[in-house]
Amino acid sequence: MAPVQQAPDRQALERWLADALGARSVTVTARSKLSGGAIQENWSLDAECDGGSHPGAQQWVLRTDAPSSISTSHGRAQEFAILEVAYQAGVSAPQPVVLCTDERVIGRPFYLMARGRGTAHARRITRDSALADFGPALAARLGEELARLHQVRPPVTGLDFLPVPQGHPAQVRIDRYRADLDVLPDPHPVLEFALNWLEAHKPVPNPVVLCHTDFRTGNYMVDDGALSAILDWEFASFSDPDEDIGWFMARCWRFGNDHLEAGGIARIEPFLEGYERISGRRVDRGVLPYWQVMAELRWAIIALQQGERCNSGTEITQELALSGIMSPEMELNILNLIEVAT
Template sequence: MSGDVPNPIELGLARALARVGLSASTGLTRLTGGATMESWRFATGGEDLILRRAPSLAFIANRPMSHASEAAVIEAARAAGVTAPEVLTVLQESDGLGSGFIMRALPGTSNPKDILAMDGADTILREAARDLARIHSLSREDLPADAPVMDYRAAIADLRQQFEEAGGDRPIIALGLKWMEDNCPDECAPVLNHGDYRMGNILAKDGHLTGVLDWELAHFGDPHEDLAFGCMAVWRFARYDRPALGLGSLDDYFAAYEAESGRTVDRERFRYWLIHRTVWWALGCLKCAKTWREGSDRSLERVVISRRTSEQELDLLMLLEEEIWQELPRKPLDTSLIQRKFSTLSEARFGEIATAVLDWLATIKDDMQAHDRFQHAVACNALGIIARESEAYLVSPWNRSLSDALLKYGLHDDPEILDDLRLMALGKVMVDSPKYPALAVARKKWTGED
């Protein structure tokens, strides 16, 4: 990014860094990932720093907590012994960089693939449980007044409103919302939740935890919410077989957390929040399409994330059927309805056109660096979705009347509806995310196919 003429970010950084007695930045590089915030790495005074900022002020207009308060939460956590980064300064309007803050870079990688391949996964798991317990030890007096407090029932009502705004026509999500309304636990004494504690938001190096990142969703609530979120199937990545953060067993995770916190983990509350946050992320994915359409974030990544809704529907259905249909007779699911729908056509179909563009993108991948390479991968995912959807029959995942019925009445052990929901989930994930680890598990479970 650096050159003879500084770009606006470098100029803004110079102003912000001067405020804390540091020299201008060098080696400014956009980091990959980040579902809502931008992250930039740069050097000054012989050390690496991180700029974390919003892509636009409009994008964070409705955030319950300011970046200044988020920075204060991070500093309070660091003071409590959490491996959180040191915040050096919060951006000011005069910096011209929008909203955000600058912090010291921590060692290690946040790449889940690299962390999950490290020796010593059990050590990282224990250290993650330790840090989570320390986060939960912070009191209201330690933190900014605008740190939000979750009202469980209000949170469900908000998710239901999001569902209606998104069309209210996804039956599996409707079923999840109904289950949450019927099974919402009584509120407990609130603790500080990180709110996004999962693989991808922790750093590790040489088999040890080195950092906890991305505090924008911090709030007060049930500690089981934080415990459950990182154990969702989506955040276990390739290690579906390790239910605790992709690193190990729930028993080991809970034992380490209990030893540090002095609390006892309630398995039923944990299960509730596992389902709640799965519905939450499903609706968060759906909302990404709206965000893109409205123009507050026109990134390619936003569009592709919206198609990850189906992953959460698959996970949600597998979670719910453990309880709802455990007594029903099982028979292999007939997946013939989601087979290919074309045989021959003389001209290129649009899926074939997408595949041709994919082939061309492969030829330029090696010429890309850093964030462009990440965007290349996102573009390939987008084109793959187009190619697969053009070729497949789908049992429609959009059904408003069924969704309304499930929201109102739930299910009454109807195996035919169960099969319809399974076909919806399988077919959609086969199009949207065919390499999603839970898909192979669901296919084996529901069809007997390897």
């Protein structure tokens, strides 16, 4: 069974924060577990700081390790470094506050960041009755934000832990996913077919940039129809910028709004126009189906890995069990994409 998630120790956290922020005292006035967090755990904190670098009333999110994780997820110190780079690049990421690597404080490394307004709940966003009114503008804004992130190119001070692809970025992904698939206990011929197709149809690569690598509906916050924060930087990597665009467009992240290619919130053109307005790069529309196949393949493998954790008895949860039976949906999406693209 999954380990029980316990609230961070209030007094230990207050003492550490007072010292780290140079405050006379820090009082946590409210704390609550936020929804989601299958891979990472998030706690909403309200606090009062007496002096220091963040005086007065504060609204934070404490982000730490969940009882389960996957191997491609960065640790908290690495994610904090990525968040700092994104925030300094002008991306609407939550403002990073402080990092703690001392596990004696709450039992796990953690960091604090500013708490965004609104909701990140994907189905709530894509089912909003006003989506037709705010969706295109939201998509354009998301395109602009992604373009700002993609202006960050290696080498980047503080991100030495992120490998820079040697050779074609797509081949790096193909090799990784083939290795991931090989260790799964059952055969998956559609996914093997997809890997072979991706290897045979690699597009001309773009210059490598800093990618969010999980840029999708569900990982940004919307407040009254407007973007308030881009979340979940735990998979960021250096890669081809079109990988981020293809992931955002993948059918598996449209949450039932299949006709709205931009994350289930709008058609794709407003998003691409926003992206091109900031990046100055014309996105090759003909290449995007390739990266959508890559996205569907990646999510199918992650779903199978999560299901195997449950099936093997390593961690038995309903969420992992349900994830494990999702791969046929992605396989169908892959076959449909390849049929159109060839």
